[in-house]
Amino acid sequence: MKYAVAIDVGGTNTRVALVNERLEITDRQQFSTNPENPGETLSKISEVIRDYGEKIVGVGMSCPGPLDLIHGQILTPPNLHGDWQHLFVARELSTLTGLPVYLNNDGNLAALAEAVAGEGKDYRYVQFLTVSTGIGSGFVIDRQIYQGAHGWANEVENTVMWEGGPCHGTILPGGIEGISSGTAITTRAKKAGLQVKHAGEVNDLAKSGNEVAEKIMTDAKSHLANFIAGIYNLTDPDIVILGGSVAIKIKGFVEEVEVLVKSKVYEAQRSFIKVRKSILNEDSGLIGAAYLAFSKEK
Known part of the structure; x- marks a missing residue:
């Protein structure tokens, strides 16, 4: 062997x-x-x-x-x-x-794993996003990583989705990682005075009716859905797989994002939208x- x-x-x-x-x-x-x-x-x-x-x-x-x-x-x-x-x-x-x-x-590499052994193994065009401490991404075509002309393809964390929006570290203001990552969700909540340790607690507060937490989670899901809808419009993947602690551990997160994505594309595209949770550890x-x-x- x-x-x-x-x-x-x-x-x-x-x-x-x-x-x-x-x-x-x-x-x-x-x-x-x-x-x-x-x-x-x-x-x-x-x-x-x-x-x-x-x-x-x-x-x-x-x-x-x-x-x-x-x-x-x-x-x-x-x-x-x-x-x-x-x-x-x-x-x-x-x-x-x-x-x-x-x-x-x-x-x-996580995208490649999904394409050969995970939720994407039955598809040719597999897009992966990790929603965790940061936002990471990978795109695989026929089990080959798409790297782009200079190797920078899918370095998506700095993609600006919200002019003048929140940021952290070296992320540009309004970059997708500064809005939708677990770090971003938690940081925004703490700055707003909420006593939380991680994004799951922010989501729990949102579900219980806390308006500040609701706004933060709505922003995170809505801008992520906008971003994924843009991916569908640009590369037309068979499937988008979400991994990372936010996607995996927050109940209903992936399903809610999929519904939002379908609302942000042409009606004729909606039957092709598949946003799924990673099954790999x-x-x-x-x-x-x-x-x-x-x-x-x-």
Whole structure:
């Protein structure tokens, strides 16, 4: 049996998994990421890979963006500093392991997993959006990630939907992540004086009749629906799959968004609108990374 290695480098932790050609995770390891020194983290990754001892066809790797997907380079992620910045990480890890390494972002890899093993496995054109701490995205055509001319396709978080609207971090005012992400929902609620810890609590207050919470949740769902309707008008996917904590954990969120999307497109399009909740767990990025490596095997 052939195997691929899937790697998810985060600002806090790094996960490494051994995945067989049936896309089953047979081993997984996790350790802390050194956010300043990539050499330490990459050395640990290579040690894990060496210990596997299986026939490995390649390595799929997810790192925080922004990324240069054409050249396998990390650019300026907010949670990785020092020598991580502008690091040609795919080349560095390939040198350490002697294996081909394919870099992509978590949104694209989760989309790929959905297309091969999730809600999108029966469709050709699969759009994925994660609605969680941030807003991530990926678009897959015939089980191939669509990256665009420069590798920036589906870096959607800064798409301005509301002129002068809310923002956080480096997100532009009114960017979709600044309106519809879990962080945005919670931040707006706290600024308005609500005592909440996460977006689910804001939604609970909205359902109980709190007008401030209702406005925040309405904004989040409505602007996300506007954004998804725009996707349908632009690329006409077979299905849009929503993952992430907001979409998965808030009861009725995905269904409400789908109804809103249908109200924002031509009547003739409505029968084609499918907005579905992800059925994959937090391993979707690892599954997508492994499939990416398998798909590159010559």
